[in-house]
Amino acid sequence: xxxxxxxxxxxxxxxxxxxxxxxxxxxxxxxxxxxxxxxxxxxxxxxxxxxxxxxxxxxxxxxxxxxxxxxxxxxxxxxxxxxxxxxxxxxxxxx
Numbered sequence: 787x788x789x790x791x792x793x794x795x796x797x798x799x800x801x802x803x804x805x806x807x808x809x810x811x812x813x814x815x816x817x818x819x820x821x822x823x824x825x826x827x828x829x830x831x832x833x834x835x836x837x838x839x840x841x842x843x844x845x846x847x848x849x850x851x852x853x854x855x856x857x858x859x860x861x862x863x864x865x866x867x868x869x870x871x872x873x874x875x876x877x878x879x880x881x
Contacts, residue, residue: 790814790827791851794876795862796844812875823869830868834861848872 794810816824827850848868851860865873 793849797846810876810878814875819871826869830863
């Protein structure tokens with residue numbers, strides 16, 4: 787996988803939900819991020835596989851999607867666990 791697709795969801799206003807007119811989306815090229823950030827992202831995917839962690843819906847969270855040989859994988863992670871490079875790629879758009 788060479789790119790990650792990113793969406794920012796939630797918050798008090800429920801941004802990014804089905805009824806929202808504001809979407810926050812972005813994309814990150816894995817070749818352009820540090821090895822440390824790649825390790826954090828991989829750890830988030832591993833944590834998601836091994837945990838039924840419940841997310842606080844009033845806080846922002848990030849849905850990160852990647853394609854692998856096994857198919858497409860998506861996770862949601864709380865904002866404070868997501869590397870800055872992921873958060874910075876997100877731009878708001880009105881739908």
